[in-house]
Amino acid sequence: MALMPVSDALAAVLADVEPLPEQMVSLDEAHHRVLARDVAARRTQPPQAMSAMDGYAVRAADAAAIDSRLTVIGEVAAGRPFTGRVGAGEAVRIFTGGVIPDGADAVVIQEDTIADGKSVTIKEAAIVGRHIRPAGVDFREGDVLLRKGTRLTERDLALAAAMNHPQLAVCRRPKVAILATGDELVMPGATPGHGQIVYSNGFALHALARQEGAETIDLGIAADTLAATTAGIRRARESGADVLITTGGASVGDHDLVQQALKDEGIAMAFWKIAMRPGKPMMHGRLGAMGVIGLPGNPVSSYVCAFLFMVPLIRALSGRSVIHHHRERALLGRDLGANDQREDYLRARLELRDDGTLVALPVSHQDSSLLANLAAAQVLLVRAPFAPKAEAGSPCEVLRLPV
Numbered sequence: 557m558a559l560m561p562v563s564d565a566l567a568a569v570l571a572d573v574e575p576l577p578e579q580m581v582s583l584d585e586a587h588h589r590v591l592a593r594d595v596a597a598r599r600t601q602p603p604q605a606m607s608a609m610d611g612y613a614v615r616a617a618d619a620a621a622i623d624s625r626l627t628v629i630g631e632v633a634a635g636r637p638f639t640g641r642v643g644a645g646e647a648v649r650i651f652t653g654g655v656i657p658d659g660a661d662a663v664v665i666q667e668d669t670i671a672d673g674k675s676v677t678i679k680e681a682a683i684v685g686r687h688i689r690p691a692g693v694d695f696r697e698g699d700v701l702l703r704k705g706t707r708l709t710e711r712d713l714a715l716a717a718a719m720n721h722p723q724l725a726v727c728r729r730p731k732v733a734i735l736a737t738g739d740e741l742v743m744p745g746a747t748p749g750h751g752q753i754v755y756s757n758g759f760a761l762h763a764l765a766r767q768e769g770a771e772t773i774d775l776g777i778a779a780d781t782l783a784a785t786t787a788g789i790r791r792a793r794e795s796g797a798d799v800l801i802t803t804g805g806a807s808v809g810d811h812d813l814v815q816q817a818l819k820d821e822g823i824a825m826a827f828w829k830i831a832m833r834p835g836k837p838m839m840h841g842r843l844g845a846m847g848v849i850g851l852p853g854n855p856v857s858s859y860v861c862a863f864l865f866m867v868p869l870i871r872a873l874s875g876r877s878v879i880h881h882h883r884e885r886a887l888l889g890r891d892l893g894a895n896d897q898r899e900d901y902l903r904a905r906l907e908l909r910d911d912g913t914l915v916a917l918p919v920s921h922q923d924s925s926l927l928a929n930l931a932a933a934q935v936l937l938v939r940a941p942f943a944p945k946a947e948a949g950s951p952c953e954v955l956r957l958p959v
């Protein structure tokens with residue numbers, strides 16, 4: 557198969573992907589979940605005009621002159637409205653959040669009054685509407701304030717609560733099973749034997765998937781045999797995973813068995829090999845209802861491909877309306893040579909200059925095994941296939957990596 561352009565590969569990964577079914581969750585469980593439906597206010601907020609300050613509710617006309625003296629006929633606190641009416645020459649003691657009594661059209665703050673038993677002297681002229689929050693100034697019953705596809709922030713939760721929703725309809729979290737392959741891999745903390753490598757890819761993949769709202773299933777490390785790889789793939793299906801992510805064994809070597817195992821299990825392979833660097837040997841297909849992304853084993857290739865393909869897939873399954881990474885403009889921090897047929901995703905540091913411009917400085921060693929400079933990078937600098945050489949200071953596009 558020929559190398560597939562990155563944009564075509566991404567379109568294939570996302571083709572026909574539908575948001576997962578909805579479920580109701582309490583507000584406590586809804587943080588960072590994705591709304592499956594629009595949410596309309598169940599009440600008007602505030603439901604009545606309310607005081608924004610502690611002071612006196614008055615008729616502005618009676619309190620327009622300094623030293624006006626008004627009779628205090630009652631008190632209103634938050635949750636305890638005053639049932640009477642403020643008439644000429646009268647005032648009602650009021651506290652923040654109290655319902656403005658009938659007849660009153662202004663609040664004079666406590667600091668601008670002198671209270672004297674049953675009367676109050678006004679020391680600052682009242683103005684109609686001053687310190688009053690009109691009914692519905694925040695929102696009205698029926699207003700749609702949260703949209704389907706929104707990933708709920710903590711602020712959205714407060715708003716949903718104020719709209720009187722104890723629960724929200726969200727999409728089920730995607731289940732992402734992660735299977736590593738490689739005889740050479742040992743877990744962190746072990747003492748690696750000669751030629752052994754410490755397993756690292758899965759830690760980034762699980763964390764990235766979870767950060768995007770997925771539930772992850774750890775299928776461990778399969779040995780480089782067809783039987784072990786196939787067993788891992790079967791466990792993914794049995795676990796009900798929506799997505800299987802494999803890492804390693806994606807290339808052309810004698811021990812690269814992932815593609816063969818997937819084919820033996822009946823995968824409908826959409827592509828293998830992308831015109832990108834790092835990440836060329838990535839593959840994608842569907843095994844029944846389960847989407848499969850076969851990531852390359854090189855640690856940086858594995859991460860960059862997951863960032864570019866797994867993340868949008870998880871977002872689409874989660875029901876998010878915004879699934880694509882946002883490209884930002886920056887200036888190139890150093891000269892770059894002409895590019896070949898592979899779209900490049902260069903690890904780069906991002907600097908903010910005093911004049912507000914962003915400068916992306918690609919690290920000098922871009923080998924796909926180098927995790928230290930992946931961790932140190934803040935962005936991936938995107939270079940189109942066959943981009944001509946570019947000088948420091950010329951415009952470029954970057955994708956910010958998660959913090």
Ligand SMILES: Nc1nc2c(c(=O)[nH]1)N[C@H]1C(S)=C(S)[C@@H](COP(=O)(O)OP(=O)(O)OC[C@H]3O[C@@H](n4cnc5c(N)ncnc54)[C@H](O)[C@@H]3O)O[C@H]1N2
Nearest residue numbers: 736753754755756757804805806807812836852853854857
């Ligand atoms: N003749 C060719 N050789 C290679 C090609 C090619 O086109 N022709 N492509 C190269 C590219 S590009 C990549 S990327 C790699 C990807 O190969 P695999 O997916 O088969 O990866 P492995 O061989 O299994 O591993 C590569 C490397 O990464 C280490 N690794 C693997 N898994 C993990 C893990 N979970 N944690 C940490 N490190 C891991 C592994 O030990 C190897 O060192 O193929 C090139 N070859």
Ligand code: MOO
Nearest residue numbers: 834835836857924
């Ligand atoms: O695609 Mo590989 O990731 O160039 O090393």
